[in-house]
Amino acid sequence: MTASYAHVDAEGNVVIPAEVARALGFEPGARVKLGRLPDRLVLHRPTNQLARIYVEPTTACNLQCRTCIRNVWDEPLGRMDGETFGRILEGIQALPAPPMVFFGGLGEPLLHPEFLDMVREAKRLDAPVEAITNGLLLDDARIEALIDVALDTLWVSIDGATPDCYADVRREGDLPRVIANLERLRDLKIQKRVTRPVLGISFVAMRRNLAELPEVLRLEHRVGARKFLVSNVYPHTPDLLTEILYRRSIGESLWSRSTIRLPRMDPEQTVAGILQNAMHGLYTPRLEGPEVLWPPDTCPFVSRGSTCVRWDGSVSPCLPLLHTHTSYLEHRLRSTGAYTVGSVRERGLQEIWMSPEYVALRRRLEDFDFPPCTACNSCEMADANQEDCFGNSAPTCGGCLWAQGFIQCP
Numbered sequence: 473m474t475a476s477y478a479h480v481d482a483e484g485n486v487v488i489p490a491e492v493a494r495a496l497g498f499e500p501g502a503r504v505k506l507g508r509l510p511d512r513l514v515l516h517r518p519t520n521q522l523a524r525i526y527v528e529p530t531t532a533c534n535l536q537c538r539t540c541i542r543n544v545w546d547e548p549l550g551r552m553d554g555e556t557f558g559r560i561l562e563g564i565q566a567l568p569a570p571p572m573v574f575f576g577g578l579g580e581p582l583l584h585p586e587f588l589d590m591v592r593e594a595k596r597l598d599a600p601v602e603a604i605t606n607g608l609l610l611d612d613a614r615i616e617a618l619i620d621v622a623l624d625t626l627w628v629s630i631d632g633a634t635p636d637c638y639a640d641v642r643r644e645g646d647l648p649r650v651i652a653n654l655e656r657l658r659d660l661k662i663q664k665r666v667t668r669p670v671l672g673i674s675f676v677a678m679r680r681n682l683a684e685l686p687e688v689l690r691l692e693h694r695v696g697a698r699k700f701l702v703s704n705v706y707p708h709t710p711d712l713l714t715e716i717l718y719r720r721s722i723g724e725s726l727w728s729r730s731t732i733r734l735p736r737m738d739p740e741q742t743v744a745g746i747l748q749n750a751m752h753g754l755y756t757p758r759l760e761g762p763e764v765l766w767p768p769d770t771c772p773f774v775s776r777g778s779t780c781v782r783w784d785g786s787v788s789p790c791l792p793l794l795h796t797h798t799s800y801l802e803h804r805l806r807s808t809g810a811y812t813v814g815s816v817r818e819r820g821l822q823e824i825w826m827s828p829e830y831v832a833l834r835r836r837l838e839d840f841d842f843p844p845c846t847a848c849n850s851c852e853m854a855d856a857n858q859e860d861c862f863g864n865s866a867p868t869c870g871g872c873l874w875a876q877g878f879i880q881c882p
Contacts, residue, residue, distance in 0.1 A: 488515075497521025497777070505838055507767075516775065519834040522567060522825050523777030526791060527560060528552065528577025529584035530783055535606055536643045539631070539676050541578055544708040545797050549579075550783040556817055557590055560781055561597065563821025570599035574882070576627075577783070578795060582609040592621045600624045604674065604882060608646060610653035615660055623669040625699065627882045628654065631676050633687035641681060651695060658696035672699030674882060678715035703880040706873065707800040718878050722802065723847045768876045769840040771869065779825060785817040786810075787824050789833060791881055792874060793857075793867055801849050801871050807856045811867045837869060845870035846878075 478488045488498065497518050498504060507514030517523065530551045533542065564570055573594040575581045582605050584590070594601045604627035618626060630650065632638035638647035654671065661667065673692045675685060685702070692700055707713040773780075773790040780788045788794045793811040800806065813833070814824035824830060843861050845854040849871070853860050860868040873879045 497523070503835070516838075517777055519774055519777070519838050520826065520831065521777045522571050522779060522822070524572045524574060524779075525560065525564070525821075526574045526576055526778060526780040527557075527590075528579065528781065528783045528794065529575055529581045529587055529590060531577070531579040531795075532583050533580040533606075534583060534608060535580070535645055537606075537645075538641055538643060539678075539705055539708075539712065541706070541708055541795065541797050541799075544799070545795055547795060551584060552783040552785075554586065556781075556783075556785040557586075557593075559785065559816040560821065561593055563816060564594070564597050564599060566820060566822050570597050571777070572600040572602065575601070575603040576882075577780070577791070579783075580606060580609070582614065588614070588617045588621065591618070591623055595621055595623075602627065602882065604629065606642065606645065607650040607653050610650075610657065612656065615653070615657050618669055619657075619660060619664060619666060622666075625672055625882075626657075626669040627672040627674050627699075627701070628697075629674045629676070630688055630691070631678075632681050633684040633691055637681050637684050641676070641678070651691070654695035654697075661696070670699065671695065671697040672701065672882060673697045674701045674703070676703050676705050677717055678705045678712075679717065680715060682717065701880060701882055704873070704878045706879050708798065710800070713800045713803075719802075722876070722878070769842075770877075771837040771840065771872070771875050772880070773874070774834050774837045779821075781816060782812075785815045786812040787814050787816060787821070788812050789830070789837070789867075790874065792872065801846065801854060804849060804855055806854065806871060809857060809866065811857075833867075836864070837875075840869070840875065842868060842870035846873065846876050 476489050476492055478486050481487050492498075496515065497520070499518070499520075502518040502520065504518055505516040507516065530549070531542070531547070532549045532551065533540070564573070575587070575590065581587050581603050591601055591603065601623055602625040603623060607628040607630070628650065629642070630638065630647070631641040632647065635647045639645050657669075657671065673688065675688055677685065689700065704718055705712055705715050707716055771790070778790070780791055780794055782788065782794050788811055792808060796808065796810045798805055798807050813827065813830045816824070841862060842864060845860065848854070851861065854871050857868045857871065858866045860870055862870075869875055874881070
């Protein structure tokens, strides 16, 4: 991390370097949230800067993963057409700076017949582009094309290090084939002397596969991955509810645990085991050195300046609100209704982004004035995202597992 410095002017105002202000979208009149710590301030990105667009090319997939939200919905499969994607490109061109474009959503992007062209068109606008895939369709032609169009980052979902564990989660999956595809990607990048696409691995942690996480991390280095993301499972079914790894943590916001400050140590198994036994659930660890400043009650989609475009052009504030679905919040079945703020087929992306409804929602999410439904979960209002006990109307986000740091997306 490169250090830069602000200064205090003669009137006592803090002046931020112009290049930092531009990078974070600090425009005149912007509302900037300050995070106050004992010895520092954290400046958050203004909520009016559109910095990331999630694009859902299709909801079709070539696998039947037990973790997928598609197991608990009743929607027809859809595919984004050229007109809709063209409206997204027009919206990107109208922005002050191109946002990052992330191809994902709730399907396999490589199943879209125009996927490579979509990446190519986004790159022509100088937008950083990332995509996520299960890796099964990464044949030689697609790998060559992704290298040639300079895709910035390719995320691959791998939830096990052995074929049996992997196929248990990603049903109909073929781990050896995925590994062979990633090794081919690694080798071709070396041959062409390029670094892109950077490879990232995404792992959904559950009781059934957690023991294989260390080996998946070793696999990451073997195939040349440079990024790694671990998320908890989002429980859509009673079976997945038994797989969660945060049953105790989900209620911690109801009380405050003591914190323990730890120095940086070598990550040896013996050290980790002793520290775990010493804390025994009574302390919240704070590691010295690089810190993660991502507290609870923080919407990661708002904090990153994100919006999401469904395959049909509908715009949602986050991935969980793209599609109506059910999930479990502890023992209670919860219905989450899709929530959209407009469609790129009817209005420009910037117009939707700056609409009064969307601006007000982002401010509400930044302040996060919602009840602690994930910890309380004791009334029927928590069974849906339509209203809550604070008087909020849809979408109500007190029960969001993303905002509490349990679920993560690239």
